[in-house]
Amino acid sequence: MSTSSSDIDSSKEGGSFVIDTGSGSITSSDKRRQASCKKFQEEIPFMDEDCEECGDVDCHIPRRRPHEVVTRIPNQVKIKTLTHLAKRPAIDIEFQDLSYSVRNPGRREGRRTILKAVSGKFRAGELTAILGPSGAGKSTLMNILAGYVYAGVSGTVKTNGHPRQLKFFNKLSSYIMQEDLIQPFLTVQEAMEVAANLKLGDELKFPEKQLAIDEVLNTLGLLSCRNTRTECLSGGQRKRLSIALELVNNPPVIFLDEPTTGLDVVAIKQCISLLKLLARQGRTIICTIHQPTASNFQLFDQVYVLAKGQCVYQGASQQVVPFMSSVGLHCPKHYNPADYVLEMIQGEYAENVRILSAEIQNGKLSKKLDPSVAAGEGVSDPDSLKSIAKICRRESVAVMPAVFNHALMDSMDINRDYEFPTSCFQQFGILVQRLFLQQRRNTVSLGIQLFHHLFSAVLIGGIFVQTGDDARRPFANVKFCLSILVFFLYTHIMTPVLLFPTAVKLLKREYFNRWYGLKAYYLAITVASVPSMFCFSLIFCLVSYLLSSQPLEPSRFIWFFAASVAVGLVSEGHGMIVGSVFSVMNGSIVAPASFSPLLALAVYGMGHGGAIEQSMSFLMGLSYLRYGLVAITDSLYGHGRPLLSCLDSDFDYCHYKDPELLLRDLGMADTTTLGQIVALLGFALVYRFVAYLALRYRLTSEFSNQVLNYIAKILRHK
Numbered sequence: 001m002s003t004s005s006s007d008i009d010s011s012k013e014g015g016s017f018v019i020d021t022g023s024g025s026i027t028s029s030d031k032r033r034q035a036s037c038k039k040f041q042e043e044i045p046f047m048d049e050d051c052e053e054c055g056d057v058d059c060h061i062p063r064r065r066p067h068e069v070v071t072r073i074p075n076q077v078k079i080k081t082l083t084h085l086a087k088r089p090a091i092d093i094e095f096q097d098l099s100y101s102v103r104n105p106g107r108r109e110g111r112r113t114i115l116k117a118v119s120g121k122f123r124a125g126e127l128t129a130i131l132g133p134s135g136a137g138k139s140t141l142m143n144i145l146a147g148y149v150y151a152g153v154s155g156t157v158k159t160n161g162h163p164r165q166l167k168f169f170n171k172l173s174s175y176i177m178q179e180d181l182i183q184p185f186l187t188v189q190e191a192m193e194v195a196a197n198l199k200l201g202d203e204l205k206f207p208e209k210q211l212a213i214d215e216v217l218n219t220l221g222l223l224s225c226r227n228t229r230t231e232c233l234s235g236g237q238r239k240r241l242s243i244a245l246e247l248v249n250n251p252p253v254i255f256l257d258e259p260t261t262g263l264d265v266v267a268i269k270q271c272i273s274l275l276k277l278l279a280r281q282g283r284t285i286i287c288t289i290h291q292p293t294a295s296n297f298q299l300f301d302q303v304y305v306l307a308k309g310q311c312v313y314q315g316a317s318q319q320v321v322p323f324m325s326s327v328g329l330h331c332p333k334h335y336n337p338a339d340y341v342l343e344m345i346q347g348e349y350a351e352n353v354r355i356l357s358a359e360i361q362n363g364k365l366s367k368k369l370d371p372s373v374a375a376g377e378g379v380s381d382p383d384s385l386k387s388i389a390k391i392c393r394r395e396s397v398a399v400m401p402a403v404f405n406h407a408l409m410d411s412m413d414i415n416r417d418y419e420f421p422t423s424c425f426q427q428f429g430i431l432v433q434r435l436f437l438q439q440r441r442n443t444v445s446l447g448i449q450l451f452h453h454l455f456s457a458v459l460i461g462g463i464f465v466q467t468g469d470d471a472r473r474p475f476a477n478v479k480f481c482l483s484i485l486v487f488f489l490y491t492h493i494m495t496p497v498l499l500f501p502t503a504v505k506l507l508k509r510e511y512f513n514r515w516y517g518l519k520a521y522y523l524a525i526t527v528a529s530v531p532s533m534f535c536f537s538l539i540f541c542l543v544s545y546l547l548s549s550q551p552l553e554p555s556r557f558i559w560f561f562a563a564s565v566a567v568g569l570v571s572e573g574h575g576m577i578v579g580s581v582f583s584v585m586n587g588s589i590v591a592p593a594s595f596s597p598l599l600a601l602a603v604y605g606m607g608h609g610g611a612i613e614q615s616m617s618f619l620m621g622l623s624y625l626r627y628g629l630v631a632i633t634d635s636l637y638g639h640g641r642p643l644l645s646c647l648d649s650d651f652d653y654c655h656y657k658d659p660e661l662l663l664r665d666l667g668m669a670d671t672t673t674l675g676q677i678v679a680l681l682g683f684a685l686v687y688r689f690v691a692y693l694a695l696r697y698r699l700t701s702e703f704s705n706q707v708l709n710y711i712a713k714i715l716r717h718k
């Protein structure tokens with residue numbers, strides 16, 4: 001480590017805090033620091049594979065001169081940061097008397113309180129774990145602090161001592177959910193590029209973005225798998241990638257919901273050590289966790305223990321045992337303090353919740369790390385933690401003062417200044433590109449779709465072989481039209497019903513972390529599905545059209561194809577509504593249930609077309625499948641088709657020789673293919689708009705979308 005007192009330079013390393021001054025002789029505190037850092041380095045084994053700079057890991061802990069006053073920023077400091085990332089302000093989060101209640105499930109009246117006036121403070125530069133038995137309210141607390149949940153919440157949340165501006169806060173924080181929701185069919189590098197392009201916009205040029213990506217991958221030990229597809233990553237690597245994706249824009253606050261779930265012992269330790277490293281770089285890292293081992297528990301700077309919606313402990317992890325002892329709960333020696341505290345607040349010991357909560361004033365108090373305890377346990381210098389937080393805060397304030405300056409905040413147009421870093425058009429371009437790449441890479445899906453279209457075309461064409469130009473079997477050809485309709489309906493309604501719920505989960509993660517807006521996303525998925533729909537539909541229509549011997553007129557085929565694709569477009573919109581509202585299981589029931597009446601209306605009146613009742617005629621006008629069936633049939637029999645031949649008939653007579661007569665009896669007289677297609681496109685627009693609203697409602701109304709839940713409940717009871 002360099003030791004010149006004149007080496008104070010934070011600009012030459014791209015904004016990192018590199019402040020070196022002369023050092024005195026090595027003191028016992030230095031030795032302890034080195035030992036602690038060595039331990040810390042050993043806890044991040046993955047760094048050895050990839051990180052050339054792991055020798056600098058000790059730099060995360062600021063070095064104090066002997067006898068230096070703690071409250072001063074130590075001038076012999078070399079804090080390693082991600083030098084190529086944009087600087088952000090450090091943020092302390094404080095909450096007071098936070099309560100959250102929901103409507104009592106299963107009862108008509110009354111509410112259930114999940115969080116009961118809890119308070120607490122999570123600081124920049126520290127790794128905080130929210131701990132507690134299942135159902136204690138950990139995820140709820142984190143969702144509220146992250147701004148994911150806000151309806152039904154009372155109390156205050158402050159950032160750096162001022163009321164939280166949610167829109168601004170959302171931009172500065174990232175929420176990494178329990179499920180590793182990572183876009184498939186992209187390499188780690190590609191996924192990072194998409195994240196950087198969306199989250200950084202024009203903030204950095206491409207080479208700078210690449211440097212930032214390299215640095216993040218290096219820090220998280222992902223360099224060796226940068227060209228690996230995301231679906232091939234191990235559990236630990238996936239977790240690290242989900243953190244890396246959020247790190248590209250250097251959020252000062254990161255929330256993680258159970259980041260260690262599904263990882264093995266080694267990966268859990270790596271993950272917690274990594275989070276501690278990120279915290280040491282000035283971030284506020286908050287995670288929920290289930291039963292950490294004793295050694296992992298010690299890694300957390302602060303733990304916040306919840307039980308039955310109340311805070312039963314807040315403070316340094318090393319202080320849990322003394323705190324419990326102070327109320328007469330003595331943790332046996334060699335017992336995991338995390339296990340002990342969790343056991344003492346559950347089941348027969350539930351009474352302890354009240355005692356502990358009162359003792360810690362429901363989170364208003366915090367148990368600080370006792371220096372003597374810390375020294376005894378070989379914990380790094382406790383004062384260093386304070387120093388780090390201070391440095392992070394002061395250095396960051398210098399870079400981005402607006403967050404702390406309320407006069408400035410008030411003068412800002414929050415909506416304009418904190419919009420996305422990229423324009424809607426840029427987001428659309430990046431998302432469409434990503435979707436096309438994923439489609440191209442998903443060869444199994446492409447193969448299945450090709451097989452499905454070809455097989456169905458041969459099957460339908462084979463069943464109705466030579467019916468297209470046979471006037472003796474007109475109704476067989478109408479059945480052919482109906483088969484085409486059902487094929488396009490089923491194919492395009494079921495794809496979003498089955499795939500959209502997963503896509504929505506991915507969307508939630510990216511949307512909530514402000515990668516892009518919903519309009520850009522929706523436009524992108526709409527546009528991205530068109531080319532494959534067009535190509536596969538063309539193959540299907542060509543094969544089935546030729547096999548069933550429809551008239552060999554190019555213009556007629558184009559009408560037939562256009563009508564079929566229009567049905568596909570509306571059905572896709574229909575499927576998107578169902579997929580954005582219901583789960584795969586419920587959607588698979590709701591989709592057929594919702595189109596069955598439409599199908600019945602589509603075929604009503606066949607054979608007595610001239611005598612369809614007015615009321616039925618009105619209802620039929622509401623069924624897009626009716627328009628589809630009329631468009632497909634009219635494309636084959638309309639457009640001035642000449643009289644058909646009665647194949648193999650000795651007398652050349654058959655009733656439906658005249659296509660006009662057939663159309664009249666089907667109730668399809670006085671219609672045009674174009675008119676029906678225009679109506680179908682109108683339906684497609686309306687359906688897609690409704691699907692957009694449903695998606696928007698779902699994303700902005702928290703998880704428990706009450707109206708939709710109510711509808712789902714009614715459907716379930718039926």
Ligand SMILES: Nc1ncnc2c1ncn2[C@@H]1O[C@H](COP(=O)(O)OP(=O)(O)OP(=O)(O)O)[C@@H](O)[C@H]1O
Pocket residue numbers: 102103105114132133134135136137138139140141704
């Ligand atoms: N929107 C809601 N409607 C009804 N009950 C809810 C809602 N959100 C949370 N709860 C209930 O609140 C309690 C706390 O939930 P939360 O998910 O916060 O617990 P947790 O401590 O994270 O549990 P776990 O560790 O099992 O994930 C649970 O009993 C849960 O059923």
